[in-house]
Amino acid sequence: MIKPFFVWQNKVLKSVNPENVVCLLTEGNYTKVFLSDKSFYLVRSTLSRTLAKLPNDIFIKIHRSFAVSVYFIDEIAKDHLVILGNEVLPVSRQYYQSFVGQLNIIE
Numbered sequence: 001m002i003k004p005f006f007v008w009q010n011k012v013l014k015s016v017n018p019e020n021v022v023c024l025l026t027e028g029n030y031t032k033v034f035l036s037d038k039s040f041y042l043v044r045s046t047l048s049r050t051l052a053k054l055p056n057d058i059f060i061k062i063h064r065s066f067a068v069s070v071y072f073i074d075e076i077a078k079d080h081l082v083i084l085g086n087e088v089l090p091v092s093r094q095y096y097q098s099f100v101g102q103l104n105i106i107e
Contacts, residue, residue, distance in 0.1 A: 002055060007033065007041045016041065018058060022083055024050060024067040036072070036084075060102050063092045070103065 006013040016033065025032045026047035033041045033050070043050065051059055051067055061067045062081065066089050075082040078096065081089055091099060 002058070005053060007043050009041060014041070018055060018069075019071060021054075021059070021069055022072045023069065023089060024059065026065050057102075060099050062095050062099050063090050064094075066090065076100070076103075 002018045004015045004017050006015055008014075016035070020036050022034045022036055024047060025034065029044060029046055031043050031045050031047050031050045033043060035041075047061070047065070047067060051061060058069055058071065059067050060070065068081065068083060068089060072083045073081055074085055076091070079091055079093075081091055083089060
């Protein structure tokens, strides 16, 4: 089992299971942590600082504004990926090789 992390919400620390996190989206100094139940937490942390505290074998940066959990990826194309069956996220050229290199691919 993966160790949970905590986020501040309404002046209390809420426990979040990393296995329920679908993706991360940065907006300046804030990061939205999207969960599988379609909810999200807004944390005051950059994407880089947030990723540094999460398991790097699960969360992979795919764009300067996005990171995704490998548990929720359905399809991968050269410039985008599909999560949860219908959500499309961009994959930048800069991160594509590194992203694919971190996946467990059987050829």
